[in-house]
Each structure stands twice: as structure tokens, then as C-alpha cells.
Amino acid sequence: MQLTLWTYEGPPHVGAMRVATGMEKLHYVLHAPQGDTYADLLFTMIERNAKRPPVTYTTFQARDLGSDTADLFKTAVRDAYARFQPQAMLVGASCTAELIQDDPGGLARALDLPVPVVAVELPAYQKKENWGANETFYRLVRAFAGPVERTPGGPRCNILGPTALGFRHRDDVREITGLLTRMGIAINVTAPLSATPADLVRLADADFNVVLYPEIASSTAAYLDRQFGQKSTKVIPIGVGATRDFIVEVAGLAGIDATAVLAESQSNLPWYSRSVDSTYLTNKRVFVFGDASHAIAAARMAEQEFGFKVVGLGTYSREFAREVREAARLYGIEALITDDYLEVEEQVAALQPELVLGTQMERHIAKRLGLPCAMISAPMHVQDFPARYAPQMGFEGANVIFDTWVHPLMMGLEEHLLGMFREDFEFNAAPSHLGASATPARVPEPVLETVAAQAVPDSSVQPQPAGPARWAPDAEKELSRIPFFVRGKARRNTEKFASDQGLTLITVETLYDAKAQVGR
Amino acid sequence: MNQIAPVAALRSGGCGDAPILRERGQREVFCGLTGIIWLHRKIQDAFFLVVGSRTCAHLIQSAAGVMIFAEPRFATAIIDERDLAGLADANDELDRVVGRLIERRPDIKLLFLVGSCPSEVIKLDLSRAAQRLSRQMAPDVRVLSYSGSGIETTFTQGEDACLSSLVPELLAEAADAAPSLLVVGALADVVEAQLGRLFTAIGIQDVRFFPPRNSRDMPKIGPNTRMLLAQPFLAETGRLLEARGAQYLATPFPLGVEGTTAWLQAAATAFGVNQDHFDRAIAPARDRATGAVARHRAQLEGKSIFLFPDSQLEIPLARFLSRELGMKLVEVGTPYLHRQHLAAELDLLPEGTSLSEGQDVDLQLDRCRAAAPDLVVCGLGLANPLESEGMTTKWAIELVFTPIQGFDQAGDLAELFARPLVRRMKLAV
Numbered sequence: 001m002q003l004t005l006w007t008y009e010g011p012p013h014v015g016a017m018r019v020a021t022g023m024e025k026l027h028y029v030l031h032a033p034q035g036d037t038y039a040d041l042l043f044t045m046i047e048r049n050a051k052r053p054p055v056t057y058t059t060f061q062a063r064d065l066g067s068d069t070a071d072l073f074k075t076a077v078r079d080a081y082a083r084f085q086p087q088a089m090l091v092g093a094s095c096t097a098e099l100i101q102d103d104p105g106g107l108a109r110a111l112d113l114p115v116p117v118v119a120v121e122l123p124a125y126q127k128k129e130n131w132g133a134n135e136t137f138y139r140l141v142r143a144f145a146g147p148v149e150r151t152p153g154g155p156r157c158n159i160l161g162p163t164a165l166g167f168r169h170r171d172d173v174r175e176i177t178g179l180l181t182r183m184g185i186a187i188n189v190t191a192p193l194s195a196t197p198a199d200l201v202r203l204a205d206a207d208f209n210v211v212l213y214p215e216i217a218s219s220t221a222a223y224l225d226r227q228f229g230q231k232s233t234k235v236i237p238i239g240v241g242a243t244r245d246f247i248v249e250v251a252g253l254a255g256i257d258a259t260a261v262l263a264e265s266q267s268n269l270p271w272y273s274r275s276v277d278s279t280y281l282t283n284k285r286v287f288v289f290g291d292a293s294h295a296i297a298a299a300r301m302a303e304q305e306f307g308f309k310v311v312g313l314g315t316y317s318r319e320f321a322r323e324v325r326e327a328a329r330l331y332g333i334e335a336l337i338t339d340d341y342l343e344v345e346e347q348v349a350a351l352q353p354e355l356v357l358g359t360q361m362e363r364h365i366a367k368r369l370g371l372p373c374a375m376i377s378a379p380m381h382v383q384d385f386p387a388r389y390a391p392q393m394g395f396e397g398a399n400v401i402f403d404t405w406v407h408p409l410m411m412g413l414e415e416h417l418l419g420m421f422r423e424d425f426e427f428n429a430a431p432s433h434l435g436a437s438a439t440p441a442r443v444p445e446p447v448l449e450t451v452a453a454q455a456v457p458d459s460s461v462q463p464q465p466a467g468p469a470r471w472a473p474d475a476e477k478e479l480s481r482i483p484f485f486v487r488g489k490a491r492r493n494t495e496k497f498a499s500d501q502g503l504t505l506i507t508v509e510t511l512y513d514a515k516a517q518v519g520r
Numbered sequence: 521m522n523q524i525a526p527v528a529a530l531r532s533g534g535c536g537d538a539p540i541l542r543e544r545g546q547r548e549v550f551c552g553l554t555g556i557i558w559l560h561r562k563i564q565d566a567f568f569l570v571v572g573s574r575t576c577a578h579l580i581q582s583a584a585g586v587m588i589f590a591e592p593r594f595a596t597a598i599i600d601e602r603d604l605a606g607l608a609d610a611n612d613e614l615d616r617v618v619g620r621l622i623e624r625r626p627d628i629k630l631l632f633l634v635g636s637c638p639s640e641v642i643k644l645d646l647s648r649a650a651q652r653l654s655r656q657m658a659p660d661v662r663v664l665s666y667s668g669s670g671i672e673t674t675f676t677q678g679e680d681a682c683l684s685s686l687v688p689e690l691l692a693e694a695a696d697a698a699p700s701l702l703v704v705g706a707l708a709d710v711v712e713a714q715l716g717r718l719f720t721a722i723g724i725q726d727v728r729f730f731p732p733r734n735s736r737d738m739p740k741i742g743p744n745t746r747m748l749l750a751q752p753f754l755a756e757t758g759r760l761l762e763a764r765g766a767q768y769l770a771t772p773f774p775l776g777v778e779g780t781t782a783w784l785q786a787a788a789t790a791f792g793v794n795q796d797h798f799d800r801a802i803a804p805a806r807d808r809a810t811g812a813v814a815r816h817r818a819q820l821e822g823k824s825i826f827l828f829p830d831s832q833l834e835i836p837l838a839r840f841l842s843r844e845l846g847m848k849l850v851e852v853g854t855p856y857l858h859r860q861h862l863a864a865e866l867d868l869l870p871e872g873t874s875l876s877e878g879q880d881v882d883l884q885l886d887r888c889r890a891a892a893p894d895l896v897v898c899g900l901g902l903a904n905p906l907e908s909e910g911m912t913t914k915w916a917i918e919l920v921f922t923p924i925q926g927f928d929q930a931g932d933l934a935e936l937f938a939r940p941l942v943r944r945m946k947l948a949v
Contacts, residue, residue, distance in 0.1 A: 001571075001597045001598060001599060001600065001603055001608075001610070001613040001614060001616070001617050002597070002598045002600065002617075003595055003596075003617045003620055003621060004574075004577050004595060004596045004597075004598050005591070005592065005595045006577075006581055007574060007577045007578055007581065007596075007598075010574065010575070010578040010582075011573065011574040011575040011578060013575075014575075014578065033551070033637045033669070033670040033671045034547050034549065034551055034670040034671065034674065035549070035550055035552075035553070035554075035637070035669075035670025035674075036551075036575060036670065037547070037548045037549065037550075037901060038550055038551075038554075038579045038582055038583055039578075039582075040548070040900075040901030040902075041582065041899075041900040041901045042582055044900065044901050044902070044904040044905060045900050045901075045903075045904065046582075048904060049904065049905075050904060050905060050907075050908035051905055051908070052901065052905045056546060057546050058546070059545075059547045059670075060671065061670075061671050061672070062640070062669075062671040062672050065641070065671065076546070079545075079882075083882060094575060095573035095574070095575050095637070095638055096573070096575075096637035096638050096641055096670075096671070099604075099638060099641045099642060123601070124573060124574065124575065125573065125599060125600050125601040125603075125604055126600070126601050128574065342624075368591070
């Protein structure tokens, strides 16, 4: 049993739903108890889909258990076929139905429907959403993709991985489709998003695969390589550097020359980052957490394209832990591989970064800790499906990311003024362009509370052999003059300095001695 | 201003014995776990630990979690395959998880272990676990259990199950105690305060609310307790309270001017309050509410409305919409119909109202499309798809998450239905 406040990923059948909902003319019948229909609102509310997901739930209740849940399932499949007339059906069980072992695949096949039925077994007590999407996509491709007569002409590729409810998947597909088209490469099939089962049949009519989201398409890509010898891209085109690497990789797979495309491809990010206004971004400490692909890409951009310092990097995608660990080594840090929100919160609190790049969960954490935050990965909320075109990938994606990450930060001169005139009563601690509502939540700073609580009793017991050093009132006041976003770090550094020096009382002098020694 | 006829005069018509369409198909409703979303804010020293699957955790955070930035007083103990394979004794695991939780949140005085579909199916006995943990953690933390599973509960039935688990905890009041009034069902703090002031004005002094805001303020209960249900979905809680001696006061629910008047009247009658005094005491609030509701009547009168089943509030809402706002009821769906608690409501519905219980969502959508109502009340999974088909919808969940009871909310309640229509008229894109 795992104690969970928030979960990064839903259960695996939600991954299957993301695949089915992204596709056309496929219908998913899910053996599930009443209540599991909540998942519909992820698509209709968070993504604002205009259609209900193509999912029928059996919604069995206690009175159905042990009697006729299998019949209920068969009726649901039969009715769903009659009503929706899909090209193919997907069947499976949610966590509770897995326990009652009705065998959805066998039951559905016994109905002899005039269309193919694909059964997916998604172990709900071991696996999670992305694994479920990956497995479902693989099962569908395995069932449908076959040898085809190749279309003559120039290079062709498939785009694999985008689904419903993906972080900017729709816009990424548009951006990358445009890029590939400019390179003279034809798109054979994009899947799962917008593909029909019939489209999956002709996946082999391509020279290679562009894998945008390995979390969802890695098994499919490996299968297509084994079966049809199609190689896949490995580079995720997020950031200017990665997009250029991606162009080179694609050109290699397509056997074309990329020089012209590389020369004409432009992003505003390099100049924006080099302009002197961005100097204040230098070595800002950032914490990065998300799915593996987005986290690795964000860390590279943060270091190389923003000039930040990556102080934390992690993922909830255990399937890709190795890749994230390797990436973390580039920045001399240890990767955090966990799906426990509390562990992430602990690390963010300990590192006191100046910017958090994460998911909806890190947005909660950052808000609690009063830190600026930008979104880089699922899970996300309705506001992360913007009305405007906002890809993450390709050159336009880099522009979007530049704006998105810089937005929550204090601008250059403002940061200096705030540092110099902290006691100006009109300053609040949030960037002025975000308005008053962006004032960090007035979470009682745990550090200050501790001090206040310790200051009184400790002063009566002067010699204090092992305990932490005590803050003198004037030092504490001085600390409060330091901008909030570095205060935690200043406190920790000073306390560590004091303890290293064997000091029991931290004075203003100690504060500045520490700053001189360990300050950045 | 239209005069509202006294309740008793209308008994002859209504839908009291009307047939009802019962359907068993796909039910597009939440399970009882969803009740945690408001209960965890209502009882301020309580924590809700769902013992379930990743689906349960995902459900709660999807339905509510992302709206709440403060640390929630709920969590999920996610069962994994080790628990199922018996490698880890599920009870030891549960003790460990509860230990970690209480260590993190020492302010918790009441812990609910909330059963889910998987915990019910594997027959994990949470009531025994609750007793064991309660003994271990006494007197600091009390541990109770109830089931919010989808196989047993629909949406608001989760509150019924939660409150039911609290009933045996209530201390008995002496048989000769002075009469007291117990208001049952979670209400917004502001509504509680308003109702409290009204009861005082009416002359009923000893009014207790259940659930209380703090677990240590549990009301006592005995044969002189008179009980008003504030919510229509408390079948089991009502039954258990009656078994403890409480006297159930039959009345419509406090939605709208008419419902609130009747509801307060039921208490006043039970406490022998002089009728003139009662009328005078409620007059200011009642008049204010009448005016507030009237402002929305022009917008809603004559419009047709279709209610999908969601919270069991549908029948009282339909009564309000038809009688105070003049709306035409196309179909009134409810997940579950409790004929006794809703008897007074059914009597007030227009004769021949089409009622349905349970759901087969695709068939119900067919009926809805065929009827093409002016307004559809439905869950979050259906609202945007119906809007995209050109219908005007009102999210049902907002009716549960918004203070709507009592006189001073009657106008707000009407406005909730008027707003989607106003919006559709206003938008020119």
C-alpha cells in the first residue's frame, strides 16, 4: 500500500482511454464499476472535447456481482457496436473488474461481431496511465499493421505517440508535421491521435517513424522495427538545439540533405536569450520534474538555452528512470525517480530553487512554497490547454517555452530594486507584471516559525552543545530583508556555516561571513 | 407576485404514486468517494483515507483535487499487487500507512477509513481495522469506516454512508431532556449560520447541526430529538437516527422560498410555535427571497428543462423550478428515489411529470435530444458534448458545491439556472 495525496498518473485504463479517444472510429468497452465514468470529464472538461470519449462502461453495482457481470459486459459490447458502428472495438477491464476476472476479451470474441475486437490486459495494481497507453497502442498496432504495397515517391514517415489529453500533443503534431513537410518528407500516418484502425493497417507504408512521445509509442516503435525494419527517431525536438539535432537525425533516416532546412529554420529564442535583458537569468536555480521525455528536454533547455542552473531533475516515469539518471549526471546531480508527491515536495523545499519547471503537482508545491513555476509536462489542468497555438516542440515550441518560463520570474532590474529596497512598503514579493494576485500564498514560512519557537526557550539555556545555532534578533531581522526567493537558501547556508564553525549564535556578522563563503 | 399555496392543500395532485421509469444501463455518475470533496472541508479535524486503487485516487483529484491548493485532508492508500497476492498483510500495510499519515498530520482527531470497489471486492474488513486502529490511537484519534464504493454508493450516498458511520458515536441524551432540533446533512457554513439565526427568531433555541464542524462537538441524540433532513440523500442516516429515537419531521427540502418555508414550518409545528409568531419571524427573509427569485422568473418561465440523474437533489430542484420559476419539466432523473423522504416533494410536482430512476445514459441522451429542452442539467462528462450539439446546460455538480439552501440562497439558486440561458443569449460568436 502506498499513501498518496496526489497521483501523477491515472490507472492504466485511462491510458487506454487516451489512445481510444485520440483515435477515430474505434470504440472502447470498459468493464468497470459505477463511478469509473469520472474519467470522461478529463476529456470533456480538462481538454474541452466537444464529443464524449468513445467509451462504454458496464458500471456494474454490488447487486450484479457474482450473478451476471459477464452478461452485463456482453450486452454492453453488443449495444455499443450497434449504436456506434466502429471499425474496431477495444475491450478491457478497470481495476475492480480485473478482480472479478470476467475475461472481457473472451466474452467479446464470443459475440462474433463483424469487426475486429482487440483485448487489452492492463494490470491496474502494478502499472499506470502511460504504460497503459503504451501497451494499448502496441496491441492495436500489432492487431492491425500488416505488409503493404509501398507508395512510390519520396521519403515517408509515421508520427507516433500523440494521444488525447496529452500535454500540447495537438500543437506539437502540427508543428512537427510542418517541419517534416518543409524537409520534403511525406507523412504516412499520425497515430494514435486522429488515426482510424484502418490507418493503422498501412503503417508499414513508411520508411521510418518519428516518435514524439516515447512514453506512449516506445513499444509500438520497437515492434514496427522488428516487423517491418522501420527505424525510429530518438531525439525529442523540444528546444532549439534538440530541434536541430532532430532535423539532422530525420535527414539521416530519410536519406536527404538537411543543410537548407537547418539554414532557414529560425527561432527567436537564441537572440532573446543572448539579449542583455536576459542576463538576470544566469544561473538561476531550477528544479525540473515531469514525464521523462519532457523533463530531460527541459533540463537541457534550461542549462544550454536559458543559462539556468539545474539543481534538481526527476521523473515519475519509472520506465524511463535510466535515461533520466543519465541526464542528471550531465548536471552533476542525482535524479529523483518517484511517483510520491510528498518526496518531490520535500526535495523542492530542501533545494529552494528560484524556478520550478514541473507538472500540475509541482504547481501545487510551488504555490505552497511561494516559488515561481511553469508547466512542462502532464498531468495538467484546464488552463494548460490554451486557446492559442502553443506547441512545445520545434522552433515555435522553443519560442513558446521562452515566454512561458520567463513569465513567472522577476524581471532584471526589478529583481535588483527589490533586493536593494526590500523595506519599501509598496513592494510585494511577486513580479509586478503578474499583478497582486500573484503574491505568493502567505504560507507561514516554516523556517521562521521554528526560529520564533526556539528563540524563547533557547535563550534561557545558554550553552547549547549539540543543537542548531540560534539566530540573534538583529540577524533574523537582516535575514527578513533578503528577498523571499533566496531567503530559504540564505538561512540554510548560514545555519550550515554556523554549525561547521561550531557557533551557537548567529549574528549579522555570521550571516555575511556565510554569504562570503558559500553564497553564489 | 404569485401566491404559493400551503403545502397541505396540494396533497391531492402531485406525483406521489406516479409510475417511474427505472433503467439499468451505463450510469454516468460519480461514486460515493466524491462526497469526500466537501466532507473533508466540513469536519475540520477529520481526515478521509480511501483504501482503494489508483483509480480512486485519480477520481478524487480529477473531480476536485485540482481545485484545492491547500493540502487536502484526504488521501488514498493505494492497494498494490503485493497486497492482493497476500505477500504483505493488507492490515499491517494499512497500519503502517495510517501511522505515517498521523505522524504527518497530528492535528487529525477523526480518521475515516473509506472503502472502495476494490477493497469491497477483496473483502478487506475496514470496520475491524478501524476498531483496531482506534484502540491503538485512543484517545488522540478516533477511527471510523464507511464505504464510498461505486458498487454500493452513488455520489451523494457517500455522505449518507459517512454520516451513518458517525451515528453510533453520538452520545445518548436523557429521556427527559428538553426537546432539541437536529439538522442533518452537510451545509455550507454560511447557510448553517443563517438557519441558526432563523431558528432563534422562530423561538427554537436548542438547534444542533450534524455533521458538526469539529468532531468533538458531536450532537447528543435521544427520544426528544426532532430531526430535519437538510439533504434528500440521507436515507440510511435518517433510518439510524430514527432507530436512536429521533423523531423524523416530514417536509419538503429547504430549496427555494416554498421549500424553506415548509421546512422551517415543520420544525415550528413540532416545537409548538405560535403560527403568527412564526410568520412574523420568517417574514423579512422570506420576502427578501421571494423578490430575489422573482427577478429570475422572467428568464426561466415557460422554458423546458431536462434533469439527468446526479445528486438526488433533482426532485426538490424540479419542484422549485416548476412551482417558483414556472419551468416545464421534461424529465426528472434521479439516481435513487427514497419515497418516504421525498413524499412531500413528490406531492408538489405537477401531475404527470416524467420521472426516471437509475440510468442508461445513451437511451436517456436519445430522449433528451428528441425533447430538445431549453436547459439540460447534467454531469461534467456530458455538459460540453451537449453544448457542442447546441443545447444549453447547467453542471449538476455546481448544485452540490454551491450554497443553495435557505431563503438567502433562493435567488442564487434561481440564478444558477438562468445564467447558462443568459450566457447563450449574450454570446455572439
